[in-house]
Amino acid sequence: MKVCTKCKKSLHLDCFYYHKQSKDGRKSWCKKCCKDDTAKWRIQNRDRHIEYQRLYYMSHTIEYSVWHKNYRIANLNRLQESARQRYRNNPIPYKIRSAQRRGREIGSISKVEWEAILSLYEYKCAYCNSNDGVLEMEHIIPVSLGGRTEINNMVPSCRSCNRKKGGKHPICISWAWKAVWGKLYGGMRYL
Ligand SMILES: [Zn+2]
Numbered sequence: 739m740k741v742c743t744k745c746k747k748s749l750h751l752d753c754f755y756y757h758k759q760s761k762d763g764r765k766s767w768c769k770k771c772c773k774d775d776t777a778k779w780r781i782q783n784r785d786r787h788i789e790y791q792r793l794y795y796m797s798h799t800i801e802y803s804v805w806h807k808n809y810r811i812a813n814l815n816r817l818q819e820s821a822r823q824r825y826r827n828n829p830i831p832y833k834i835r836s837a838q839r840r841g842r843e844i845g846s847i848s849k850v851e852w853e854a855i856l857s858l859y860e861y862k863c864a865y866c867n868s869n870d871g872v873l874e875m876e877h878i879i880p881v882s883l884g885g886r887t888e889i890n891n892m893v894p895s896c897r898s899c900n901r902k903k904g905g906k907h908p909i910c911i912s913w914a915w916k917a918v919w920g921k922l923y924g925g926m927r928y929l
């Protein structure tokens with residue numbers, strides 16, 4: 739028998755992991771305490787990792803969009819003229835693309851697909867986990883920012899979270915980013 743220095747329980751030696759460096763060849767914490775500690779560490783680090791990534795993406799997104807905006811302002815006439823020129827030379831692809839865009843905005847998610855998303859989120863709000871009240875279809879990246887109505891961009895959301903998030907990019911809101919991080923960037927593979 740050996741006493742775990744963490745939970746102070748007296749347990750059979752089998753309840754302790756092997757550890758070469760220690761005198762009795764076992765860890766001083768029992769297996770359960772070790773597991774709990776690892777789980778805790780993972781959650782803490784996951785949170786830290788997600789937040790770090792959010793700030794990194796955000797600073798770079800803003801940098802880029804500022805640069806892009808300034809570039810457009812400085813070169814407005816030239817850019818407009820070359821766009822007009824391209825359109826005059828061959829308008830068909832532009833017409834197709836704009837028709838597609840209009841089609842997309844209406845939404846292209848079927849009832850079955852929405853049902854699948856709902857069951858994936860266990861019929862709870864993706865942000866606050868509440869399951870009372872109506873779950874609305876939420877665009878992770880808002881349509882106004884180029885988000886599409888497709889499976890990868892849709893989550894169930896309670897009315898209150900949907901209102902709070904509004905038309906903002908999830909990267910600008912810590913709690914929203916944390917909730918959809920895995921879905922957007924495949925972040926779960928870090929766990
Ligand atoms: Zn223990």
Ligand SMILES: [Zn+2]
Binds near residue numbers: 867868895
């Ligand atoms: Zn909610």
